[in-house]
Amino acid sequence: QSALTQPASVSGSPGQSITISCTGTSSDVGGYNFVSWYQQHPGKAPKLIIYEVTNRPSEISNRFSGSKSGNTASLTISGLQAEDEADYYCSSYTTRSTFYVFGSGTKVTVV
Amino acid sequence: EVQLLESGGGLVQPGGSLRLSCVASGFTFNNYAMSWVRQAPGKGLEWVSGITDSADNRYYADSVKGRFTISRDNSKNTLYLQMNGLRADDTAVYYCARDGDGDTYMLDSWGQGTLVTVSS
Numbered sequence: 001q002s003a004l005t006q007p008a009s010v011s012g013s014p015g016q017s018i019t020i021s022c023t024g025t026s027s028d029v030g031g032y033n034f035v036s037w038y039q040q041h042p043g044k045a046p047k048l049i050i051y052e053v054t055n056r057p058s059e060i061s062n063r064f065s066g067s068k069s070g071n072t073a074s075l076t077i078s079g080l081q082a083e084d085e086a087d088y089y090c091s092s093y094t095t096r097s098t099f100y101v102f103g104s105g106t107k108v109t110v111v
Numbered sequence: 112e113v114q115l116l117e118s119g120g121g122l123v124q125p126g127g128s129l130r131l132s133c134v135a136s137g138f139t140f141n142n143y144a145m146s147w148v149r150q151a152p153g154k155g156l157e158w159v160s161g162i163t164d165s166a167d168n169r170y171y172a173d174s175v176k177g178r179f180t181i182s183r184d185n186s187k188n189t190l191y192l193q194m195n196g197l198r199a200d201d202t203a204v205y206y207c208a209r210d211g212d213g214d215t216y217m218l219d220s221w222g223q224g225t226l227v228t229v230s231s
Binding site for chain 2: 032034036038040045046047048051052057089091093097098099100101102103104105
């Protein structure tokens with residue numbers, strides 16, 4: 001059982017905005033600003049797209065943005081494009097027995 | 112360019128052992144903590160183990176504690192994962208990943224993964 005809760009799937013049309021939620025506890029998401037998001041295309045390795053809740057690596061499009069409120073973090077993809085169709089995972093530093101915890105993953109479909 | 116290249120995966124019987132390796136290039140390896148993350152077929156990501164830059168501290172998920180050992184050889188720019196007592200539920204693609212430098216927690220570069228299959 002994954003420690004962080006994400007919706008199984010989210011869909012949107014090209015050009016729309018979508019938001020993926022990631023709910024944890026005060027021991028992880030709510031307690032630290034160390035939430036990151038990863039994009040994974042089929043058969044590929046995950047790729048970091050957001051770190052420390054809101055920061056983007058330099059090569060990542062500004063269509064991706066992150067935020068947090070309480071124990072829930074969110075990833076927003078604006079101007080949805082076909083290439084955004086992928087699985088997305090949130091992750092957080094945690095003070096529980098593991099070091100990092102991941103979310104269950106969300107499949108984004110561009111319809 | 113940061114590169115991480117895993118090897119050592121394969122088919123192993125339940126109860127058997129494997130050692131995974133991850134050769135790093137394109138950055139100063141001994142400045143970074145490193146992690147192993149796995150993904151069972153059709154499933155999500157699971158953090159497995161982590162090690163600090165100087166190997167002073169090692170961390171494990173409860174699911175592998177006592178069976179897996181993480182280590183590194185900074186002179187060879189190589190990260191290892193020794194896996195003993197393998198079980199069917201250890202079947203997964205295993206990725207090595209670089210932790211962010213300094214006082215941050217993120218996995219900013221990933222290898223392509225190596226598949227471990229535990230089956231009789």
